[in-house]
Amino acid sequence: MPTLEVQKLCVHYGQLQAVRSVDFQVGKGELVALIGSNGAGKSSTLKAVAGLVHATGGTIRLDGEEIQRLSPEQRVLRGVSLSPEGRRLFGRMTVLENLLIGAHTVKSAARRSETLHLVYELFPRVHERRSQLAGSLSGGEQQMVAIGRALMAQPKLLMLDEPSLGIAPKVVAEIADAIRRLNRDGMSIVLVEQNARLALRLAHNAYALEHGEVVMSGKGDELLDDPFVRKAYLGV
Numbered sequence: 001m002p003t004l005e006v007q008k009l010c011v012h013y014g015q016l017q018a019v020r021s022v023d024f025q026v027g028k029g030e031l032v033a034l035i036g037s038n039g040a041g042k043s044s045t046l047k048a049v050a051g052l053v054h055a056t057g058g059t060i061r062l063d064g065e066e067i068q069r070l071s072p073e074q075r076v077l078r079g080v081s082l083s084p085e086g087r088r089l090f091g092r093m094t095v096l097e098n099l100l101i102g103a104h105t106v107k108s109a110a111r112r113s114e115t116l117h118l119v120y121e122l123f124p125r126v127h128e129r130r131s132q133l134a135g136s137l138s139g140g141e142q143q144m145v146a147i148g149r150a151l152m153a154q155p156k157l158l159m160l161d162e163p164s165l166g167i168a169p170k171v172v173a174e175i176a177d178a179i180r181r182l183n184r185d186g187m188s189i190v191l192v193e194q195n196a197r198l199a200l201r202l203a204h205n206a207y208a209l210e211h212g213e214v215v216m217s218g219k220g221d222e223l224l225d226d227p228f229v230r231k232a233y234l235g236v
């Protein structure tokens with residue numbers, strides 16, 4: 001049974017349909033990438049899985065159980081965690097305070113020092129800067145904190161929305177290493193990226209979205225070699 005199974009997902013904003021009958025799934029321990037250009041519906045898809053926008057159609061199953069009617073909070077409790085596009089940290093709170101916000105459920109709070117240790121091990125720089133105000137960090141460091149905060153909820157499904165956006169290549173490589181490590185340790189991950197090359201290199205399976213629809217899917221390395229994908233997303 002897949003960790004996440006999304007079927008015929010629709011999202012509307014008023015008259016505008018941002019997601020049109022999208023199907024995808026994430027197996028246990030699998031890393032799945034969603035790629036596509038601006039406005040394709042990638043963030044809307046992740047927000048619908050997290051419950052931050054309403055799914056106007058379709059089903060979302062986590063370990064076989066339908067979750068599309070649950071509150072965002074209930075989904076966090078069941079193991080869904082999103083690191084949002086643009087990071088959304090509290091700039092005037094410290095790094096540590098931001099991380100602890102991610103461990104706000106009773107279950108995750110009980111194990112928070114253990115989880116914090118894992119986050120610090122994954123991102124030593126976050127540990128170094130734990131007492132600093134989040135707003136004073138570089139973009140790359142803020143992204144590490146955002147991923148760390150999502151991890152503090154102890155998810156079984158981690159969703160990352162554009163973790164490489166606006167970040168220097170060297171730091172992107174560090175973040176990519178961390179994503180790879182988490183996945184190797186067994187975490188199921190959905191990675192949304194405009195950096196298709198990065199996403200397809202990391203992903204077992206990938207889906208390309210355009211205008212709210214899945215236009216292509218396959219194994220990450222197959223898509224990397226696909227002429228359509230190369231032309232549309234890789235610029236080669």
Ligand SMILES: Nc1ncnc2c1ncn2[C@@H]1O[C@H](COP(=O)(O)OP(=O)(O)OP(=O)(O)O)[C@@H](O)[C@H]1O
Nearest residue numbers: 013016018036037038039040041042043044045194
């Ligand atoms: N809160 C909102 N209200 C109205 N329209 C929205 C809202 N959020 C997104 N949209 C629209 O829905 C469509 C899909 O947006 P979405 O953010 O899901 O795309 P995306 O693939 O994540 O794009 P990007 O790569 O730019 O982040 C776009 O046309 C966008 O303008």
Ligand SMILES: [Mg+2]
Nearest residue numbers: 042043044085
């Ligand atoms: Mg987006």
